[in-house]
Amino acid sequence: MNKIRKIFQNSVKNFFVIYIKSDVRIIKQKRKKKIYFKFNRNIVGVDIKPEFPKKPNVMVKNYLNRSIDKISKELFLKISKIY
Numbered sequence: 001m002n003k004i005r006k007i008f009q010n011s012v013k014n015f016f017v018i019y020i021k022s023d024v025r026i027i028k029q030k031r032k033k034k035i036y037f038k039f040n041r042n043i044v045g046v047d048i049k050p051e052f053p054k055k056p057n058v059m060v061k062n063y064l065n066r067s068i069d070k071i072s073k074e075l076f077l078k079i080s081k082i083y
Contacts, residue, residue: 001051016057016082018075023063030064057082 008015024045044050058078062071 002054017053019053019056019059021059021061026064
């Protein structure tokens with residue numbers, strides 16, 4: 001995946017990587033995503049190791065203690081500093 005990101009980064013104008021960091025344990029604990037309970041395999045972060053971006057342009061931490069509105073505002077502010 002990082003190879004693909006690198007290709008896009010070199011070929012797409014204004015390409016940047018946004019990484020929304022979350023903890024699968026917290027998501028499961030708060031029962032936010034039913035996919036973790038409906039299926040028991042082939043789930044990224046459970047039995048498939050995720051490949052996180054090495055150098056994201058923007059990173060937002062989401063520990064499910066803020067509204068989507070607040071997270072999107074934080075994301076907008078971070079992106080607006082880049083452009």
